[in-house]
Amino acid sequence: MKHANATNNSSTPTDKPLKITIKDTHVVYSNTKQTLLECLEQANHEIHYHCRDGYCGACRITLNEGEVDYFNGEPLAYVAKNEILPCCCKPISDIDITLL
Numbered sequence: 001m002k003h004a005n006a007t008n009n010s011s012t013p014t015d016k017p018l019k020i021t022i023k024d025t026h027v028v029y030s031n032t033k034q035t036l037l038e039c040l041e042q043a044n045h046e047i048h049y050h051c052r053d054g055y056c057g058a059c060r061i062t063l064n065e066g067e068v069d070y071f072n073g074e075p076l077a078y079v080a081k082n083e084i085l086p087c088c089c090k091p092i093s094d095i096d097i098t099l100l
């Protein structure tokens, strides 16, 4: 996906724990088998979702800083330039997000 801060390459997420900043809180992303959505849910952040597969766009959030990888390829749902779909991506750097 051509997106300012999102990539769609074949690189695998790093094994190093990554920091997810949400306003004044932080979540650590360390289980690379999890999607970003699963990681946020595990940390008790409520994210709206429906398909959990990149089709509906219900889970969109704002990516303020950092990079994510769409590990199954470009999602079908429309996202604005600064938005990502956490149900089908993984962070590949520390990221700063805003939940919508």
Ligand code: FES
Residues within 6 Å of the ligand: 048, 049, 050, 051, 052, 053, 054, 055, 056, 057, 058, 059, 060, 077, 085, 086, 087, 088
């Ligand atoms: S829940 Fe449908 S695109 Fe994420």
